[in-house]
Amino acid sequence: MSDTGEAPAQASRPGAGVPRDTRVTPPGSTYRVQLRPGFTFADAAQQAGYLRALGIGALYASPVLDAVPGSTHGYDVVDPTRARPELGGEEGRRALARRLRGSGLGLVVDIVPNHMAVGAAHANPWWWDVLRRGRDSPYAGYFDIDWSRGRLLLPVLPEDSAESELRLEDGELRYYEHRFPIAPGTNGGSPQEVHARQHYELVGWRRGNTELNYRRFFDITGLAAVRVERPGVFEATHREVLRWVAEGEVTGLRVDHPDGLADPGGYLRSVREAAPGAWLVAEKILHPGEDLPQSWPVDGTTGYDALREIGGLFVDPAAEQFFTDLAGSPDYPEIELAARRLVTDGILAAEVRRIAALVTGTDPGAARAAIAEVMIAFPVYRSYLPEGAAHWAAAVELARDRRGDLADALDALDRQVRADPHGELATRLQQTSGMVVAKGTEDTTFYRYTRFVALNEVGGTPTEFGTTVEEFHDAAARREAAYPAAMTTLTTHDTKRSEDVRARLAVLSELPEEFAEAVHAWTARYPIDEPSLNLLAWQTLVGAWPIEPGRLRRYLVKAAREAKIRTTWTEQNEEFEHAIATWAERVVLDGELGVAEFVDRIKGPGWSNALGQKLIQLTAPGVPDVYQGTELWDLSLVDPDNRRPVDFALRRDILDRLVAGERPAIDDSGAAKLHVVRGALTLRRDRPELFRGYRRLLAEGPAAHHLVAFARNGLVTVATRLPVGLAAAGGWHETALPLPPGTWTDVLTGEPAHGNIAAMLGRYPVALLLRGGAR
Known part of the structure; x- marks a missing residue:
């Protein structure tokens, strides 16, 4: 099997040519929970009423099949033929499905087709x-x-x-x-x-x-x-989950890591044919300008592209040079090249050797070097030959430019792959290129190139310093036209830091000189003897403050090992890691350092950014996902920090007050964020017709560039961007937003809106306008 595009060449819509028995009905929104022995099917079921009141359309669960005993994430499946006993087994799973269905909620399940756990x-x-x-x-x-x-x-x-x-x-x-x-x-x-x-x-x-x-x-x-490209293996590994879909207990599937499969398109076509009515999204990371293969019959990605587009709105591009100077002018391409080569020559040397053995007509050593060089040069995670021939050609050309001495080996490799794009050589090379990019870029470069870590996110491009309003609107309009049911997200179990940490860090792009002065002063007192980790540590401390020393220590040790500069996962430098642990303890407990005072200055603008990006995500094209707990302020870091228990009792108490009519202040409680989430999602649930179409709206006046606004079908979203600069300029002045015809009411305040931005955003930095005001 190979990803050749079995759909007709003229197909222009996702999954064209793939028969569907049922029209897919996507959820209005999803709420991601991380199941584990301490949060089981029964625990998830207890949240059904809360999620319904919040406006959620479906519970989105981490993998539920049997996993390694004690696993806190479930991606280490050991038996795909049964629901995980530690979560409550089949009885608990069915009880959860009944509870959700009774509450009017769907159930989206995360499936892991690429691998199984064999360590135990x-x-x-x-x-x-x-x-x-x-x-x-x-x-x-x-x-x-x-x-x-x-x-x-x-x-x-x-x-x-x-x-x-x-x-x-x-x-x-x-x-x-x-x-x-x-x-x-x-x-x-x-x-x-x-x-x-x-x-x-x-x-x-x-x-x-x-x-x-x-x-x-x-x-x-x-x-x-696991070789799911074989029909018998696919049937054995998917039989149980597909039974749940057929019985109506699972309404959506999230496919983990399709790039690791021999034939992603063929696999997804098999899933679609077996579950024609299920909402189907793939964890496919798209680089800017990259599109999903048209032969994939999916409803979209899991949303990292939306994360990049939305988050970048709140980053001031004018600060780029300040942060480049603060970081010592690092050369991103050089860092990425070295990191990817570290992967091909070391971490994945066995995989490179196995692929090179398939190349004919060239020396084994040259074949290994050519394979490595092409994978290092990939502009995207992988190509999907023959659909992705342009990406393959670009990688080969760049490899030739870098290694002219390998021209003959590269030519032989190129000829063989193009001659049989469905063959074992082409297949294994494509499977592995995504591993090289992920390990070399996401899991190494992003911890070495720490210029401005709010941009160092899964699917992100750290060299692109922010997103323009025009770029955002263009991307949103494309999503509405091509993949209106794609998932959108701001935080996942895989993000390097939560949405609210990134929102606060974005404020630093408006205060680059002040932050640089602070970093120099703090470093003089508490230096980390590795410059990139030092800069990462101060950004992390500011972004996640207040933070316990243990959480900061665990994060920094993981970051240092991922960077692979002074310590690694396999060859740990105990002295360096001890110094990191000591650093974390000292800086957090030093009340005279001034970190708390600095954070107090940026906390308010950070909240503004957080509310802005959340409202945009919840109302823009796509199906928005809310990661567990992030309906309140959440300052989590990379896993396992983001799998900490969620206080649902607290959230229910706040939600009850909102349902009773409270319109909260913007403060440390985070109630204002929950207010925004509930306001947007209950509309999505109760009036889905409002979330159709997309039209950019342009403000007029002196502060127009501080506003992002768009209209759907009787709904208008308004959000503030770059709030520090806005305040420094004296506020909105006479800035206005020409609204579509009709009378408009802000769902968040209950007040009528007439287009004057200063009045519209007098209480909150965001507004959700409903035509007529009736809900």
């Missing part, structure tokens, strides 16, 4: 059988294993010499907490002798990095790739 081998029955029976296992073809390389390598040892520490216990091979089966008829003798007879070989992680013979998820050896 005993927990995965399919993997356990493969280890026990080798190629004779009926599940041997379920996993992407290169059996031509001999025994299945399992990199679980610190060094190969640790084999001496193996032991036999209860009919199994053991290495500390790791358990492995013994093939029939292979027992007898020492643990090492038994080990030598198995279908697998336990090896050190360094050898695994270069010789691994099963495809994994990125560089995580505990997650083995």
